[in-house]
Amino acid sequence: MSAIKSRSEAVEIGNGESSIDDRELELLIKEARRLRRRRWFNIGVVLIVAVVAISIIVVQTSNPTPVKAPPKTSLANFVNSMKRSNDTRFVATYHVFNFLYFQTGTIVVAQIPSPPGTKMMTNADGYSGSGRFAYLFHGANGRIAQWIKNGTNVSACATLPSKSNIGRLQCSRPSPYLPSNGFAEQDTGFVPTYVLYSIQGFLGLRLPKHSTVTTNFSPEFGSLRCLTQFPSPTTQTTCINRAGYVVSWVLQNGSGYSSRATLTSLGRHPTATDFKVLVRPTKSLILPAV
Numbered sequence: 141m142s143a144i145k146s147r148s149e150a151v152e153i154g155n156g157e158s159s160i161d162d163r164e165l166e167l168l169i170k171e172a173r174r175l176r177r178r179r180w181f182n183i184g185v186v187l188i189v190a191v192v193a194i195s196i197i198v199v200q201t202s203n204p205t206p207v208k209a210p211p212k213t214s215l216a217n218f219v220n221s222m223k224r225s226n227d228t229r230f231v232a233t234y235h236v237f238n239f240l241y242f243q244t245g246t247i248v249v250a251q252i253p254s255p256p257g258t259k260m261m262t263n264a265d266g267y268s269g270s271g272r273f274a275y276l277f278h279g280a281n282g283r284i285a286q287w288i289k290n291g292t293n294v295s296a297c298a299t300l301p302s303k304s305n306i307g308r309l310q311c312s313r314p315s316p317y318l319p320s321n322g323f324a325e326q327d328t329g330f331v332p333t334y335v336l337y338s339i340q341g342f343l344g345l346r347l348p349k350h351s352t353v354t355t356n357f358s359p360e361f362g363s364l365r366c367l368t369q370f371p372s373p374t375t376q377t378t379c380i381n382r383a384g385y386v387v388s389w390v391l392q393n394g395s396g397y398s399s400r401a402t403l404t405s406l407g408r409h410p411t412a413t414d415f416k417v418l419v420r421p422t423k424s425l426i427l428p429a430v
Contacts, residue, residue: 214353222336225384231410234331238399245279250414263292263316275329282306285428287326297418298428311417312426332386
């Protein structure tokens with residue numbers, strides 16, 4: 141009898157273990173189904189997010205309207221880009237209209253800055269400088285103005301006024317640069333530098349609420365960033381390319397006056413002729429804008 145009882149207990153125990161295994165199996169199956177449903181749900185969410193992201197990118201890249209950038213950081217980055225480009229060598233041609241005393245015509249700007257670490261030379265008048273910089277203006281009325289800075293010396297050419305309005309072209313020998321208003325006025329012919337100073341002096345970098353930065357596209361110069369500064373009634377708009385070179389600049393006031401400069405060609409390799417006077421020097425010094 142004891143043997144039969146033991147065998148019966150064993151069967152009951154075995155059946156009990158089998159019953160426990162079935163419940164675990166059922167739970168595992170349910171858990172697997174739940175995980176499978178969650179996996180498909182997650183995959184669906186990822187696909188939806190991807191589709192939305194792609195749609196946003198397509199809309200933004202195909203939208204022809206300018207995109208407004210955050211003003212404060214964009215303004216600082218804008219100016220820094222211009223500063224970096226101004227430290228490089230280039231030759232650029234601008235068409236100018238009502239550009240200060242130059243009025244209307246073309247200006248070819250060339251520069252070869254000295255490498256970083258170059259020792260600055262100081263002349264007898266206290267001016268320090270290095271590198272070579274030049275511009276040549278041809279006015280719509282036949283006027284010519286050339287200004288060359290070579291280290292601490294300057295040379296110039298100009299068609300000086302005469303009874304017939306435009307006189308004979310005259311050029312000057314290299315002379316020490318003088319830190320004075322008359323010499324500073326000549327530097328407005330260096331369009332990119334003048335525009336940079338104009339941006340900084342127009343409002344300064346502390347008034348971002350009066351400026352906007354937008355993105356545009358030029359068939360000739362590619363992607364552009366444009367800074368508009370507008371304390372009414374005056375508006376100034378400057379556009380630069382990816383490298384920071386000035387592509388266009390427009391200044392307008394409420395009375396209808398406007399001044400502008402538009403880039404027509406840009407190169408990276410000035411030649412020696414860009415830094416030579418047009419004719420043999422006969423004068424000690426000429427201020428071509430006077």
